[in-house]
Amino acid sequence: MKIAIVGATGLVGQNIINLCQQFFSSDVEYTFFASSKSAGKKLKINQSELTVKELNKENIESYNIALFSAGGERSKEFANIFIENGSFVVDNSSAFRMNESVPLVVYGVNQNIITKDTKLISNPNCTTMGLVMALKPLHDQYNLKAITPVAYQAVSGSGSNGILSLQREIEMGDNLKPDYTEGYYTNPIARNVIPLAGNLLDNGYSDEEMKFCNESRKILDIDDLIVEPSNARVGVVTGHGTFCSAVFENTIDIKEAINVLNSFEGVEYWDKSLPTPLDAEGRNEVLVSRLRKGLSSNKIINFWVVSDNLLKGAALNAVQIAKHISEL
């Protein structure tokens, strides 16, 4: 089998390389792509060193699967070329997520919609993915009607530049003032919480917030799901956390809901300690805690969910999908 990793030098790409070593046998042939800046760089996989190729039309051969994490523009330009050359493409960008003919897949939730003919598959937004993992088993049990998610997004969700900015600002110590504008974000991110993640749209919501709305409806297949999202960016390196208030059609039993969550593969309910982004970092599981019955209704539950945005939010889900495709 041949696998191409597009964006191999990036944060997500590096995690994809690590996970491919765990998920696939060592006889898989890999090709790494990145920008011209990284062409010629050597990256290790399964004890061998591979030379990174520049992503351009001339370099694209035939692969079984291509895993894309090089930004939406590259996906739009190159995904079809890989498909025309016989490859499945699993894309981490938002380029095709809301395209009706493209399945938006969270492995563990809806991978069964992938068929041999589904050549292009979109990986959902990292914050949505963690939340949907917790919502799916609860929806199956109680029938989900509405959610109010409030997300705390880590800087690695913005790629390497987000991390570099946080590191630089931490080094500035007390010299970092609220009017600092040299960083990656609209406001300083070290020692801070910015009450906006992503770019503001005309409707006053950010694109990250609208991903919560559109993508959770598509993944859970609930067209009329009410979603009232708010997303903040926090000075955390990795691990997106979300407080969510969820309304269901049926009455909720908290003990049963915890059992339902714990029985769902890929989700862990923590009742003895509080899972934070640091706990989630490096873990494949989505961690849930603080499940409480609503104060106003026994059809509402409030909870906290946190997951590694680079793993279940991106690379892990992509590699799980790739493994699934390889077994179709």
Ligand SMILES: NC(=O)c1ccc[n+]([C@@H]2O[C@H](COP(=O)([O-])OP(=O)(O)OC[C@H]3O[C@@H](n4cnc5c(N)ncnc54)[C@H](OP(=O)(O)O)[C@@H]3O)[C@@H](O)[C@H]2O)c1
């Ligand atoms: N970070 C997350 O939590 C997360 C979660 C879900 C989805 N995603 C998506 O995954 C993608 C990558 O994110 P990331 O966090 O890994 O970003 P990143 O660390 O900034 O890495 C970007 C990657 O894209 C490559 N690239 C950039 N321009 C290119 C070009 N013109 N041609 C070929 N390759 C090019 C880079 O190669 P060079 O090193 O050569 O520049 C690098 O490998 C984005 O679409 C992002 O939206 C990220």
